[in-house]
Amino acid sequence: MREPILELKNVSAAYGRIKAIKDISLVVYPGEVVSIIGANGAGKSTTLMSISGVLPLTGGEIYYDGARIDGIAADLLPARGLCQVPEGRRIFPRLTVEENLDMGAFFRKDKAGIAHDMNRVFQLFPILLERRRQHGGTLSGGEQQMLAMGRALMSRPRLLLLDEPSLGLAPLIVQQIFRIIREINEADGVTVVLVEQNANLALQASTRGYVLETGNVVMEDEAGALLANPDIRKAYLGE
Amino acid sequence: MEVFLQQLVNGITLGGVYALVALGYTMVYGIIQLINFAHGEIFAAGGYMGVILISWMVAQGYPPFVCLGVALVLAMGYCALLAMAVEKLVYKPLRSSSRLSVLLSALGMSIFLQNGLMLTQGVYDRAYPGEMVQGGFEIGGAVVSYMQVVIVGITVVLLVGLNFLVFKTRIGKAMRATAQDKTMSALVGINSSRIISLTFAIGAALACAAGIMVGMYYGSVRYDMGFVLGVKAFSAAVLGGIGNITGAMLGGLLIGMIEVFAAGYISSEYKDVFAFIILIGVLYFMPTGIMGENVDDTRV
Ligand SMILES: Nc1ncnc2c1ncn2[C@@H]1O[C@H](COP(=O)(O)OP(=O)(O)OP(=O)(O)O)[C@@H](O)[C@H]1O
Ligand SMILES: [Mg+2]
Numbered sequence: 436m437r438e439p440i441l442e443l444k445n446v447s448a449a450y451g452r453i454k455a456i457k458d459i460s461l462v463v464y465p466g467e468v469v470s471i472i473g474a475n476g477a478g479k480s481t482t483l484m485s486i487s488g489v490l491p492l493t494g495g496e497i498y499y500d501g502a503r504i505d506g507i508a509a510d511l512l513p514a515r516g517l518c519q520v521p522e523g524r525r526i527f528p529r530l531t532v533e534e535n536l537d538m539g540a541f542f543r544k545d546k547a548g549i550a551h552d553m554n555r556v557f558q559l560f561p562i563l564l565e566r567r568r569q570h571g572g573t574l575s576g577g578e579q580q581m582l583a584m585g586r587a588l589m590s591r592p593r594l595l596l597l598d599e600p601s602l603g604l605a606p607l608i609v610q611q612i613f614r615i616i617r618e619i620n621e622a623d624g625v626t627v628v629l630v631e632q633n634a635n636l637a638l639q640a641s642t643r644g645y646v647l648e649t650g651n652v653v654m655e656d657e658a659g660a661l662l663a664n665p666d667i668r669k670a671y672l673g674e
Numbered sequence: 675m676e677v678f679l680q681q682l683v684n685g686i687t688l689g690g691v692y693a694l695v696a697l698g699y700t701m702v703y704g705i706i707q708l709i710n711f712a713h714g715e716i717f718a719a720g721g722y723m724g725v726i727l728i729s730w731m732v733a734q735g736y737p738p739f740v741c742l743g744v745a746l747v748l749a750m751g752y753c754a755l756l757a758m759a760v761e762k763l764v765y766k767p768l769r770s771s772s773r774l775s776v777l778l779s780a781l782g783m784s785i786f787l788q789n790g791l792m793l794t795q796g797v798y799d800r801a802y803p804g805e806m807v808q809g810g811f812e813i814g815g816a817v818v819s820y821m822q823v824v825i826v827g828i829t830v831v832l833l834v835g836l837n838f839l840v841f842k843t844r845i846g847k848a849m850r851a852t853a854q855d856k857t858m859s860a861l862v863g864i865n866s867s868r869i870i871s872l873t874f875a876i877g878a879a880l881a882c883a884a885g886i887m888v889g890m891y892y893g894s895v896r897y898d899m900g901f902v903l904g905v906k907a908f909s910a911a912v913l914g915g916i917g918n919i920t921g922a923m924l925g926g927l928l929i930g931m932i933e934v935f936a937a938g939y940i941s942s943e944y945k946d947v948f949a950f951i952i953l954i955g956v957l958y959f960m961p962t963g964i965m966g967e968n969v970d971d972t973r974v
Contacts, residue, residue, distance in 0.1 A: 489861070509861060511863070538848065
């Protein structure tokens, strides 16, 4: 059995007195694309923010790369290869595109490597090259999503958490984003945890999936099995 | 005409100093939305540290420029450490409290520091050594003292340096990123506590330089000099659009000019009042300041 790259054991987290996730356990193996699907408010973003160390846990343990990471300051994780593209993209609005990308590599000191990776991002998303001196806040939604992905790639992640990368984007852009998710997974071997409203799209791009309901994991299975499951089709695939 | 030119020279000198102090208000506000009332006291502490160091070195017989240079560097370092300590001990524990709590503790810190200065340095004016920079020259009937040249020169170097730091270096980018989104900056690996601390240090160092220059310009310092100057510099920051770096510089220059011209043409008795009038006017008529949110390139 391979060692998991990420493992959550009975993780709970809360906002004040509001319990957002309860007793969540999940495991992700290197090279996988794992989806977390669920309705609005199910606790998907909360789960990612807990993994990233932004939200303190009220219970449970999180292991990354064999080491326990819950309780570690969020800003120390990118250097260990754990990186998140949060919901809403959160581009730095008054930094230029280039500066946003450079901040993605903030902990890195290898100038040549950073320049190389920035070129790579510009190859993946040529529009960003055109816009590189423009403030992030002036980009369109699709361009901002590309910038957010590019910024994450600048940290050379090994585990990438993506929170609703398709949100609010035109179908053509969504396709492009998912093509790139596949590419970085297959070509660069980046493990991906994918949170999506669009369950169909997400499961098609994934190896496995977890279904979240009101803060609990209610189902986990191979992506294909989830796609074929009548309950899932009814609840999340609009049938 | 001579009078006008003279006022212009004096206004630039004073305005530059206000700009240096205004930057500390605006940068701290930009990054943690706190009006740091204790900032004026850092300025005063800088003025005192300057007079102590310069007097001692002058007495040892060092040449004036060496005294000034060394005193500037040491005092700026001292004030940076002082401000970082205040931030760590007083503001940081309140990071997740209401903004009012932090504001009140800043007010308390201001009173504490001012009283600290009074108790350790006394209530009387303390004179800067008179022989520091003497003489001057005349252009178009206006007298420009070498002291003014030195002050404007130091101010320009500091302002250019700050702009470079904030807009061209990686740490400056991280400062702006932290000001714009702390959660996201943590997600890219920026330690926001360290950046906030650094912001306080930079603001304090600039205020310290201003304190020393005001002391040299007027010839003396006093324990409560931070209050009125603090209000003026804060007005400058608000006038420029609080949080905006270029705005603080422009605002400082404008407040300095207005004060000098109003003192020259209206009444020198009331020169300190004009900054207050501007503050109220700006807050009332254009709360986002002259570099408001629409022309916002240089907000931190
Ligand atoms: N900052 C917050 N303060 C208080 N409650 C919050 C906060 N953020 C989320 N919640 C609550 O926690 C629960 C889970 O929210 P979360 O954002 O994780 O859901 P989600 O699955 O990501 O939903 P969506 O698909 O709408 O993004 C919700 O009930 C939400 O109201
Ligand atoms: Mg969400």
